[in-house]
Amino acid sequence: MATAPRPRTSTRDPEELGRRLTAWLDGKLPGARITGITVPGSNGMSSETLLFDIEHPDTPIRACALRLAADPAAYTVFPSYDMSRQHRVMSLVAEHTDLPVPRVQWLEEDPGPLGAPFFVMARAEGRVPPDVMPYTYEGNWLHAATDAERAELQEESISLLARLHDQFPAKEAAFLLPEGDQGGSPLRRHVEAQRAYYEWVVKDLARSPLIERAFDRLAELWPEDEGEPVLNWGDARIGNVIYAPDGFRPVAVLDWEMASYAPREVDLGWTVYLHRFFQDLTVSFGQPGLPGFLRREDLERRYAELTGHTPRDMEFHTLYAALRHGIVMLRIAYRQAHFGEVEIPAAAEDVDGLILHHASLAAMVQGTYW
Template sequence: MSAAPRPRTTTRDPEELTRRLSAWLATLPQALDSARTGGTPIPAPRVTAATVPASNGMSSETLLFDIDHPDLGVRSCALRLAADPAAYTIFPRYDMPRQYRTMELVADRTDLPVPRTLWLEEDPAHLGAPFFVMARATGRVPPDVMPYTYEGSWLHDATDAERDRLEAASVSVLARLHDQLPATSAEFLALPGAGTPLRRHVDAQHAYYTWVVDGLPRSPLIERGFAWLADHWPEDPGGTVLTWGDARIGNIVYDGFEPTAVLDWEMAALGPRELDLGWMIYLHRFFQDLTESSGQPGLPDLLRRDRVESRYAHLTGHQPRAMEFHTLYAALRHAIVMLRVAYRQVHFGEQSVPADADGLILHRDTLEAMLAGRYW
């Protein structure tokens, strides 16, 4: 595997987005009340210092900005905007109220550091899609581009002891989420369908794959992966918790090596604990394998599967189960996303449709090795 150029993610103009966001802020009741104070017109709040993060996600978009308010001064914020409908979206649907509600619930019912939510706007007329605004967290994030496993990143340059602190604190995020928030408090995150939450989760992923390949070449490798899951289904899927979904260190803001904000609740759902554990373990391995393929050593001792499982068991009393299943499932889910990203590149003329769809999957060799039982 080798690093590929970053594909196009939006058709939106950041300057136009900033202008429209300023116009929307001026319509808020707080802004209108401020403008009437003392009968003297006061300038409406405006957006300043707007920037798009260099590691902006491949799905929903993020805009960092300040609000310059006549009465309140400057407030640092982050906008989370549903994917650009004109940009060949990664997912078929973006439920911003669901994300917003999830963040409010986690902030209210756990001690996890979740950014404070400020406003939810469901009307797409303002910015072209629903969005919400939250307080901006300060700190640093392990980057995706170039991956934090590459030489030169702040995490790569840290000491072994510092990375160990980060790993322990990150696994603790999962343990506390799963232990502190009862699934009964988050029934709105139950996926549709029949059967156990794990069955519903896998069925939803299969439906997503079907959507991705509609009218395009199918992936024999991904389809083999689903067949493998059916043949190796856990006898006991385990209890149900609220799973973060995109549980990886690239979605955590750190102060030093301690989490200060847990971000990106787009993929949250009810399911077994191992969904999050498998995703955290595998997404690191994805970057690690990518780094090794480029000739660098990476961070082979970070987020090792055995140590993550041991730390989690110590914190929760729950011994992770069926982890071969869940790490392969994480790699399979990631393969579907990678296939969609590649087909978006085809859509924008950044590459042509290949004869072999499996060649679009960056971690093809890893998934092949997992299916053959020789990866771990």
């Protein structure tokens, strides 16, 4: 099946990274050896992951993963990468909840050793639902699972979100509020931060009429009762979970860089929409995908049963998720153009076509998607 080439994810040399990492580690554990350095095939564009083992009698962890902020010279997807913030969030989640968050170890805020800040955490072994080709396509372990097995994974996954929102003391997450209008509600400040991100993406480049219509539609759908804020995982989706090698139980919850202090539905809307993104993409290529998996009505019902909180204003929140994802997709398209992988349309009105899910985003704006 023909698809667009996967955008490049790094401009760094893994071997050079390994040499520099070894030199840095010698200051923490003199005489330690680093072995088995690998770069996962699913390495993202927002930050990079390096997997390795440490050989030393006093090492606190042996099997390690390193999260490295994106190369600032590589047309980054986001304006900034606060690794200390991620390190703090993961430490707090491990302290206050029973979620299987990897143990975080060293944090290095000095960009000198590897060219950007990073932290080291324990590595979990298992299976991750793939993004490329997405788990909704035929030929991967999750698609090949039985309905009962996928139902188990769905139950375990929505439970992660419910437990995070219920167990984490909400006020402990207030430090995640974006800068801006100190009188604005957490939801308004969250949306304004996304608007600022959009302005950064399109600076000196073509604007997206569709994204701007989506912001206007959000204003029309704004909830009368926004709900109390909680710690949001941020990138709440099954592609950021490692499941047991021989089962469907989560063994590690990853990627906390988008964590926020916002209503519960911001997280839930992202979970619902990111699955729809992959499902819609799969259907557009002539495959059925997984139509009975991670359905919006099932996730909302089960979340309510687990937490006692009935999700509300979900048309707003799924539109908001699709809008946020659209801004990311536009930035990735402009990044691909920077590296000569795609061409930017000559006509400004065609820019919306760079957003991979522009049709579903437009349908949400029009109120016809669901």
